[in-house]
Amino acid sequence: MQAFDMHVHSAFSGGISSLEELASTAKILGYRGICFVAYPLSKKEEEILKAEIGRVRKEFGIEIYLGFEARNVKELKILAKRRKEFDVLLARGGDLKLNRVACETPEVDILTHPEFGRNDCGFNHVLARLAAENNVAIELNFREILVSSKASRAKVLSHIQKNLMLAKKFNAPVIICSGAISHFEMRDPYCLISMATQLGLELKEAKNAITKVPQKIIEEIKKRRDEKWIMPGVEIVK
Amino acid sequence: MKIIKRLKILPPTLREKKRFIKFQVLSEEKINYEDLEQAIWNTLLDFYGEEGVAKTGLWVMKNLWDSEKKICVIRCNNLSVQKVIAGLGLISRLGDTRIIIKILKVSGTLKGLKTNCSRK
Numbered sequence: 001m002q003a004f005d006m007h008v009h010s011a012f013s014g015g016i017s018s019l020e021e022l023a024s025t026a027k028i029l030g031y032r033g034i035c036f037v038a039y040p041l042s043k044k045e046e047e048i049l050k051a052e053i054g055r056v057r058k059e060f061g062i063e064i065y066l067g068f069e070a071r072n073v074k075e076l077k078i079l080a081k082r083r084k085e086f087d088v089l090l091a092r093g094g095d096l097k098l099n100r101v102a103c104e105t106p107e108v109d110i111l112t113h114p115e116f117g118r119n120d121c122g123f124n125h126v127l128a129r130l131a132a133e134n135n136v137a138i139e140l141n142f143r144e145i146l147v148s149s150k151a152s153r154a155k156v157l158s159h160i161q162k163n164l165m166l167a168k169k170f171n172a173p174v175i176i177c178s179g180a181i182s183h184f185e186m187r188d189p190y191c192l193i194s195m196a197t198q199l200g201l202e203l204k205e206a207k208n209a210i211t212k213v214p215q216k217i218i219e220e221i222k223k224r225r226d227e228k229w230i231m232p233g234v235e236i237v238k
Numbered sequence: 239m240k241i242i243k244r245l246k247i248l249p250p251t252l253r254e255k256k257r258f259i260k261f262q263v264l265s266e267e268k269i270n271y272e273d274l275e276q277a278i279w280n281t282l283l284d285f286y287g288e289e290g291v292a293k294t295g296l297w298v299m300k301n302l303w304d305s306e307k308k309i310c311v312i313r314c315n316n317l318s319v320q321k322v323i324a325g326l327g328l329i330s331r332l333g334d335t336r337i338i339i340k341i342l343k344v345s346g347t348l349k350g351l352k353t354n355c356s357r358k
Binding site for chain 2: 195
């Protein structure tokens, strides 16, 4: 199984583990690739992170991608303009306005935990339809389940179940990520698949959420790197 | 009068179909079997409740614990494999030691677990 974890935070972006620790754990757990997610950085910090990622990629022999996570609408618009400079664009869900803008923006690859810090699921049928149209994957964030307990975990699970149900109904892509900020929070792909099956996905859908959906995002990355690519849906054809 | 000491064994068709899950514990420090068993039971009971765990037919197999490689085998019924694996993913600590659980193989027989552990 060629699994990918597209949402991992390193010490560059509020995480506590180094890139090496995360990459080696991913390799041990059998991932084919991971995506280091950072919040928007200065040019100099970005250059350092890209150089580090290049070094770690060679050292561990797994695919490593660079993603940026927008925390508000302003950051999202800035990142969408310079979309060609990095691999994956994520929007940090939780804020209703950002959830809506993320689902409307075709440049966004993943809407992370739309229910984050909310008393509702932060996602409805309108957003599900928009996400399906613009190919924005809805994330099942395992860390949210892992770090919560008792009543808060029950609420998180209930919101995730509703989001998955809506995503399934409107054919919006679903992606499962660990959302780890430490290498000890990374999980075996089979544990992630099994958790998704407990939350309402079929086994095949859960497997696709960790293999095929990330692979599609990676295909888009490759297309975007091509000089002919201008923006989603617009390419130079000779 | 004849005293019945043991129940008659169920025929194979009526027996619960079992699955063995072999997994490895990744940690920086040594770990105890007792701590691991306690963590498995507590996590699953917290997540699924007593009724939910009763349905899995869970059995942590002490005789198959390998303390060197930190490999353990648990038994459950065939309908609860996903449930148990999801629960194992929620174990993040054994006391003060942080751990990750790596699933090695799921098999219907103990003999099957001994073969190559490559996953599909």
